[in-house]
Amino acid sequence: MELNKSLRNDWTKEEVQNIYNQPLLELLYQAATVHREWHNPKEVQVCTLLSVKTGGCPEDCSYCGQAARYQTDIKVQALLPTETVISHAIKAKENGSTRFCMAAAWREVRNNRDFDRIIDMVKGVNELGLEVCCTLGMLTEEQAIRLQEAGLYAYNHNLDTSEEYYDKIISTRNFDNRINTIQHVRKAGISVCSGGIIGLGETTADRVSMLLTLSTMPQHPESVPVNALARVQGTPLEELPKVPIWDMVRMIATARILMPASTVRLSAGRIEMSETEQAWCFMAGANSIFTGEEKTLLVTPNPGVNEDLQMLSNLGLEPKKKEFATSCSN
Numbered sequence: 001m002e003l004n005k006s007l008r009n010d011w012t013k014e015e016v017q018n019i020y021n022q023p024l025l026e027l028l029y030q031a032a033t034v035h036r037e038w039h040n041p042k043e044v045q046v047c048t049l050l051s052v053k054t055g056g057c058p059e060d061c062s063y064c065g066q067a068a069r070y071q072t073d074i075k076v077q078a079l080l081p082t083e084t085v086i087s088h089a090i091k092a093k094e095n096g097s098t099r100f101c102m103a104a105a106w107r108e109v110r111n112n113r114d115f116d117r118i119i120d121m122v123k124g125v126n127e128l129g130l131e132v133c134c135t136l137g138m139l140t141e142e143q144a145i146r147l148q149e150a151g152l153y154a155y156n157h158n159l160d161t162s163e164e165y166y167d168k169i170i171s172t173r174n175f176d177n178r179i180n181t182i183q184h185v186r187k188a189g190i191s192v193c194s195g196g197i198i199g200l201g202e203t204t205a206d207r208v209s210m211l212l213t214l215s216t217m218p219q220h221p222e223s224v225p226v227n228a229l230a231r232v233q234g235t236p237l238e239e240l241p242k243v244p245i246w247d248m249v250r251m252i253a254t255a256r257i258l259m260p261a262s263t264v265r266l267s268a269g270r271i272e273m274s275e276t277e278q279a280w281c282f283m284a285g286a287n288s289i290f291t292g293e294e295k296t297l298l299v300t301p302n303p304g305v306n307e308d309l310q311m312l313s314n315l316g317l318e319p320k321k322k323e324f325a326t327s328c329s330n
């Protein structure tokens with residue numbers, strides 16, 4: 001594969017398939033090479049994700065413990081007070097995070113007092129000098145503009161899975177709903193964070209399809225989270241097998257090659273990975289992790305910040321310092 005410093009959004013399905021399916025070490029070598037051309041390979045962005053409203057969600061995402069219809073151990077929590085969220089953000093900053101993400105288990109944003117409070121949270125976190133990110137469900141264009149004006153830096157809205165497999169995983173919304181919100185975010189001038197989850201029972205063709213959708217967007221998402229299914233008891237997918245590490249490495253490496261400028265986030269599933277396995281993911285081009293004192297990623301277990309900082313140090317990596325760019329650094 002020819003390597004050069006230009007971004008492409010005209011990838012074909014065949015090209016993506018060929019990249020994804022090539023011998024693993026060849027794929028890894030190419031991805032590591034691309035990674036070194038576009039990023040400082042020593043740097044890993046450390047982000048904190050806080051659930052500001054937990055559980056009770058009307059959607060039926062079959063991987064999610066926050067869907068009201070599944071019997072899970074998740075404790076429902078109404079929208080947190082703004083001061084609580086700000087104190088979490090201060091702590092995250094002290095622990096080296098440069099990005100603070102706030103997640104609410106909503107189907108969509110409504111124009112009500114809760115949204116007004118989210119706007120206050122965005123302003124408050126922004127004032128701390130952190131990159132502020134939100135994931136709140138579907139957004140209209142007007143709501144995206146309001147968030148942008150409050151100082152929102154990025155909005156997370158994952159594709160979840162491929163367009164073809166979407167209705168096997170979620171029935172309460174469709175793939176086009178996802179794309180529409182991403183377009184509203186982009187139009188409002190907010191940086192896009194969008195990736196997906198593997199291990200949902202999808203095929204390799206679905207993984208290729210999801211990566212093709214992301215990498216052929218008119219502008220690549222600046223941030224591409226790659227998640228391994230965190231199997232939550234009580235959800236329809238609780239008994240699916242653990243995602244093999246080489247599948248994660250393949251996804252990360254392919255994402256790195258297709259979207260070289262993006263930050264590829266090694267997201268859910270780290271708790272089940274050894275340090276060695278995570279090292280393979282960094283080698284494949286992952287350059288961000290979520291961490292925090294709570295040792296949770298939303299509602300599933302995650303390594304803690306001290307463990308993560310030690311791991312980065314063991315691997316000769318370092319938390320990326322904050323840099324304000326015109327486009328999102330993640």
Ligand code: SF4
Nearest residue numbers: 057059061064067105
């Ligand atoms: S993933 Fe989000 S939208 Fe889906 S059920 Fe969970 S909280 Fe709701």
